[in-house]
Amino acid sequence: MSKLKLATVWLDGCSGCHMSFLDMDERLIELAEFVDVVYSPIVDAKEFPDEVDIVLVEGAVASVDDEKKIKKIRAHSKTLVAMGDCAVAGNVPSMRNPIGPDAILERAYIENATVQQQIPCVVVPKLLKVVRPIHEFVNVDVFLPGCPPSADTFYAALTALVTGEPLDIPALTRFGA
């Protein structure tokens, strides 16, 4: 059996989910027998591959860039997993929603800045008016809530996805876990 292609993506999140993923420690080696990590912040690939079997997406959709990425990811992946509360529910990034991006940018780059008081407009992507969980943009196959989901949750979920065994997510994790 050829190995499944696994990708992990980092949108608007704190990378905690990726840390927790790495916390699987020696079990990563076990998983490596079944999957190849073809794209991830922790590997070198720069372009999202054409065909991915499982993609784990961390973070909410907060910018035009995120929106483009998630659409592309969806188009090239069989199973899309929303990884962690930001991807599943918006979580901390979405705390700016009631206030709005303009006020946030103003506070961060003008009011609180001591030098170069200006809102960056080159290189960094434009923010969306509201931060949304990824299922509001594309279809999501598996939701793994948690902030972050524990290494055990990752291990159980990935094992189930690789083997095709049933997966009882509420038994593993919850919002804020």
Added chain:
Amino acid sequence: MTIEELEQIATSVRQEHEKYDYEVNVCMDLACASQGADRLREALVKEAEASGKKVLVRRTGCMGPCSSGPLVRVDPAETLYRHVHSDHAESIVASLGGEPVAELQCDLSDHFDKQVRVVLENAGYIDPEKIDDYIGRDGYKALLTALTEMTPNGVIHRITESGLRGRGGGGYPTGLKWGTVSKAGGDMKYVVCNGDEGDPGAFMDRSVMEGDPHRVIEGMAIAAYAVGASKGFIYVRAEYPVAVSRLTTALREARRRGLLGNNICGTTFNFDMEIRLGAGAFVCGEETALIASIEGRRGTPKPRPPYPAVSGLWGKPTLINNVETYANVAPIMRNGGKWFFNMGSERSKGTKVFALTGKITNTGLVEVPMGIKLWEIIDVIGGGVPDGHKLKAVQTGGPSGGCIPADMLDLGVSYDALMAAGSIMGSGGMIVMDDTSCMVNVARFFVEFCMTESCGKCIPCRAGTAQMYTLLSRFCDGSGTMEELELLEELCGTIKDTSLCGLGMTAPNPVLSTLKYFRNEYIEHIVHKRCPAGVCNIKAPVEVLA
């Protein structure tokens, strides 16, 4: 006061009226009054005095066809004049005894012929501020007869036999409700009249309270006698100041005549009532919220059972009926239960008052026998859709009702038929819509009403109506998806099944009924990003950028 004294008053009122050769009745209800009926009446009085003719100029309650107002009816010839202004007073008075004023005269026989007037029998014939006018038309006879000749159970029996069902929306059998309150034990019982009338576009109850207040008082007094209550409350919304003032006058007059108070008509029956003002929250029309409001608490509903009939105001058995329900009581007592039972359809008896509004020629108040076909109301009584437009749907039942499409106009108007068609009778609002209405937008309008009027106590109604509104808004601005339509339908199911009171339970009705009959309009909005009626402003999709 005894029956004989009552008869005497009635006779003297009739004799008084016989002194006049002509009666000029001026409708002074809101629609006519707002177009100068007041000045018109003054001018008529002046002209009448100057002419030396024996003319009685009388102000009356709503005559019905409000869109033709200000209205004047000259009796005994029953000549109806429309769009009358004070300048016309001279020619009207001059015409008395001769030919009617041709350019003002109108023939609304189509409008009136199919109507049957029970609740509105006095509308246009009495001065609402004169108790003697009411007595002159058999007023309070039913009460005095009941008190002196009938047992409370006999009264309940007659109401049961009539088949009268509650006109406040639910259609609960009135006799059954009275029976429950009458059987409930306890030292103190109350009767309450629900005059909150919160449905947008509805003004049946206001018109009855303003045009014929004694009819409501008499109905309540009979009910109190039947169920054994000694205290009553009329709950009127504060937005109806004229109704409040008419009722206040009526109560004072009724007390003065000994028709309210202690030992009414020389019997042991004591009964009096108070007016309570509602602050205009739609949900306060719901009976448990209404009770909370009368008690001086926040107007939020409570789970039922226990029903108010068992535990209502201050925990005592309480009878709550709608204004129109009480307005039917006196005629039933006078004419018998059978008389009422023989009017109407299989399971909906008597008549129903509707406030006809929207895209229809004759807007106004109509009273029709139950079972009448919808098209008879729209095309004949209402005079059809104006300006060459096509009828699209008829909305009944207020914000909790549904839309009935034009091809179902053969439907007979009854509680059950409307329910089966996905709408409800409601309290009597009837809004006619033509091809310029977008049904998705209509649904959104009613959902918005329910959202802002939700009391906020239970989750499905509080948060659910807000979510329905968000989803519908997304369809209206072209950003909705088919998945969201599915979600909306599921949400409707939950709100309907799980809400605490009728407001939430029926809030999805406008959505469900438009989805049932006008699903294609939703699809047009969602899939083709187009509003067939051209109402919704759907822009080309843009990225929502900061």
Added chain:
Amino acid sequence: MSDAVEVKTLIIDEQEVSARRGQTILEVARENEIYIPTLCHMEGLSDVGACRMCLVEIKGSKKLLPACVATVFEGMEVSTNTERLKQHRRTILELLFAERNHICSVCVANGHCELQTLGQEQGLTHIRLPYRNPQLTVDASNERFTIDHNRCILCTRCVRVCAEIEGAHVWDVMGRGINSIVITDLHEDWGSSSCTRCGKCVQVCPTGALFDKSKVGTDHPKNPEFLPYLNLMREAQ
């Protein structure tokens, strides 16, 4: 036969149980260790039937009844966990999560929150409804406690405990529909209100809406168990 001893027999989830007249379905279910989820109900306070989590099906009736207020009758057949009920409960929880700004990961009640626990127990993995993200305030003017309206679910337990147990009636609800909020006095700051600082509201609050300032991080378990005990002691007096 007097009221107190009148016994009713009924069936809850295919289990035959007996009850005293006037008992609620919830009381009888709990006595028989049958689980019915609740949220606005709190042992020791009056019931308002507002959250609709405890709705149950009654055989022969299309209408769902709130178990916390509906009383038993002879021969009643109750189902507490049908597919229909489960679906409604999930949707109601989704409505709550989407209504205000519930960010579990940064909440003092994370791990001790009844809303969070119910969500997990009823199998929620995500919220299908759009988040409303309303702009709400936090009132930290009281020297001991804070209210964060972002986390309030309007269960009115605080209102009831304050009026019924503490007897102060500082809390109440203001506004209508989606704009309802709980307020202290006539919408005064909590700190300058007539609050007695007893802290009962904090203990009964199911979420992190009301919390004790001395608690840090997510270490804020609530202890509402004092209520039935307090009631018992008061009755005994």
